[in-house]
Amino acid sequence: MASGQNTTTVNRFESSESDGLSTNDTLLWIGPHETAEFCDAFEFCSEHASQIAVRSDIEDALHRMPGQLGAVLIACPDDSACTAPSNTPQWSLLSELGWQLPIAPQRFLMMGTLCAGQRPSVSESFDGQTFYWHAWNQILPFQLQRCGVSAKSASGRTPHSLAIVSESHAAADALMEVVADSGASVVWYRNEHQNTGRNFDAVWWDDSAASSATGAMWNLRMSAMRSPKAHHAWITSAPTAKSIQDARRGGIDWVLSKPMRIESLRALLGLSVSSGQKSQRLTSRAA
Incomplete structure (x- = not known):
């Protein structure tokens, strides 16, 4: 080009x-x-x-x-x-x-x-x-x-089970509602070390529990989730080009900046999204 x-x-x-x-x-x-x-x-x-x-x-x-x-x-x-x-x-x-x-x-x-x-x-x-x-x-x-x-073009693989990692349930609640509407099973963990599940199809990392990190640190986080085939998304506020690059190097598939738009989350869930529809932002509940 x-x-x-x-x-x-x-x-x-x-x-x-x-x-x-x-x-x-x-x-x-x-x-x-x-x-x-x-x-x-x-x-x-x-x-x-x-x-x-x-x-x-x-x-x-x-x-x-x-x-x-x-x-x-x-x-x-x-x-x-x-x-x-x-x-x-x-x-x-x-x-x-x-x-x-x-x-x-x-x-x-x-x-x-x-x-x-x-x-x-x-x-x-x-x-x-x-x-x-x-x-x-x-x-x-x-x-x-x-x-x-x-x-x-933005759709991901349809997950049947999904884990959300965030500092508080309040931070995860709005995300869980979107996932629940898709019919997928969803659980919340405060951090990757509290994970008692196995083999999730997808893991969404909120920056309240997963701040920017090196590729090696991202690898450690993901290995703790014990879901080797999962697709990973990082949801964060105002990422930098370097933090996105590091996350991808560590295995993150998608990076979404806050405030998230509902249609982008639906696309990650493999749900149909109408092109050109009015964008709606996801509002998290206060902790």
């Missing part, structure tokens, strides 16, 4: 129509895609979107706008990323981009860690859905149906 001033558009799906909307429209990606924060989201889009066009920055996109857009995603690592080389104010560029876009395309602003606390806020200058980079896997798989992405 080319970046910078080069554009690569890949089409892997034939045209189809559903409810009058094309499902092979182009996803326009604006901004970097090889950084640690954005590479996973870009890899997902490259694999699952029917067509993707890459532009290095907003000015590049304004000068070379692709046709038949289904969605526009701006990857903004920091304040300067949404400012043109000519120092045009970022909010002016975003407004101009908004004017040039057709009404139909979905709009996403994926912010990097250094976007926190910006003033004026980038999210206030872009009429679209704004989220931080670590939440991409709770947004993009369910909102890019116009570009050929199916919610099934």
Whole structure:
């Protein structure tokens, strides 16, 4: 996939129509895609979107706008990323981009860690859905149906038994309700060393009991659960690129950032999720 001033558009799906909307429209990606924060989201889009066009920055996109857009995603690592080389104010560029876009395309602003606390806020200058980079896997798989992405792309293996590891039952209660609705059996453990069960299909680790750790530490945690074939998910607040990398190195299959969206949890349970449905966040009960 080319970046910078080069554009690569890949089409892997034939045209189809559903409810009058094309499902092979182009996803326009604006901004970097090889950084640690954005590479996973870009890899997902490259694999699952029917067509993707890459532009290095907003000015590049304004000068070379692709046709038949289904969605526009701006990857903004920091304040300067949404400012043109000519120092045009970022909010002016975003407004101009908004004017040039057709009404139909979905709009996403994926912010990097250094976007926190910006003033004026980038999210206030872009009429679209704004989220931080670590939440991409709770947004993009369910909102890019116009570009050929199916919610099934995020689905995990359907578990029949699941363990939730958290510091308190209050932290696990909302998660247990979601699992119970799927028909799977679910138990709660305060930590992996209190595990009296065996051979769970899945284990969900809440950061109240499982903070960021090295890959070796994650391996120790998982071995204590005595479920060698389990799929593992780590649910955590504001993970870093390094903590995600360490978790994956240690055997974590999915990392979900808080607040979780119910559709992403349902996908982990192998349940059907309607693409494009309104996102709902899971609210944990107070301890």
